[in-house]
Amino acid sequence: MIDVNGRRWKIGELAAATGVTVRTLRHFHQIGLLCPAERSAAGHRVYTGDDVRRLYRILALRELRLPLGEIADSLDGGDLRATIGRQLDQVERRLVGQRELHRRLRGLAEALRAAGEPSIDQLIQTMEAMMQAGHFTPEQLARFRARHAEMGQEEAGGWMERLSGLAKEAAAQAERGTDPADPAVQELARRWSEAVAGLAGGDRSVVSAIYGKIDAEGAEAATKGLLSTPAWDHLRRAFAVGFAPGA
Structure with a gap:
């Protein structure tokens, strides 16, 4: 993490320092997720240490695949525990589907090795498992x-x-x-x-x-x-x- 004490960053400087694209920072601004309040003498928006700390929190939560709207709610006083709990429930449901899909695919692979071609029933069952894994x-x-x-x-x-x-x-x-x-x-x-x-x-x-x-x-x-x-x-x-x- 970059040193944030007392510094100010223009959007290009912050993008270079954090590895986040200028386009992403502008998008975060447009949707109200990360809005720098200060301006330079030339009138350009600048990011403060608090803005940078918020950016790192956004990036951490985005790594958990949280929707941007829920990230905003969580950072602005929402119930982060409830948000993480909902995301955990979704991931656990997907894991169940993925395990079933893995089992079906292994069966198809074994059928191919044994007979050269899976049965229609096996194909349909695997398709169903794929769709279930995909919601x-x-x-x-x-x-x-x-x-x-x-x-x-x-x-x-x-x-x-x-x-x-x-x-x-x-x-x-x-x-x-x-x-x-x-x-x-x-x-x-x-x-x-x-x-x-x-x-x-x-x-x-x-x-x-x-x-x-x-x-x-x-x-x-x-x-x-x-x-x-x-x-x-x-x-x-x-x-x-x-x-x-x-x-």
Whole structure:
């Protein structure tokens, strides 16, 4: 940790000293998570020792995969023990799913070694375990598979291309720092929500599971890089302003 006693940092200096990107620091400022109150003689915002200490707390909690909104609440007088407890419960549920998935995959590997090809039942069971490990119930998996069978590969691919384009738009809006209440961002949030609902066949429980997976695992990990963390945070802020996800 850098020495914080009595020093002041411009945003670029703090980024270089801590290894946090300027973009991330600006994003933390935009969402009210880390807002330097002091200004230099030239009018630039500067970070104090207290700001740096808060930044290190933010980074420590982010390593635990806590959502940024819960980090803010915890640092601003919320119940940190309750927040950590909820995160621990989620991790323990995922571990149960991952252990089941591990067991299924070992069975498939052994079947491949013994017979050269796993049975259809084994494949389906493994798919179910994968979805359960990823926050989906078997019923949601069945509905999701039925929806994809109904759409066909070409239509499903079209929905994914549409989501990929919208994710890039959201990343660009986040980079520009566009206000989430701006009509362009609100329209983007509406189109994103419609695309996710379309891919899920309008099934609200599947949409909820998709968003739950993104929140729990992080946008980039949950979507295999399709949706960046700044893009997802910007969409969530747009939803919070006046647009409900999955509506």
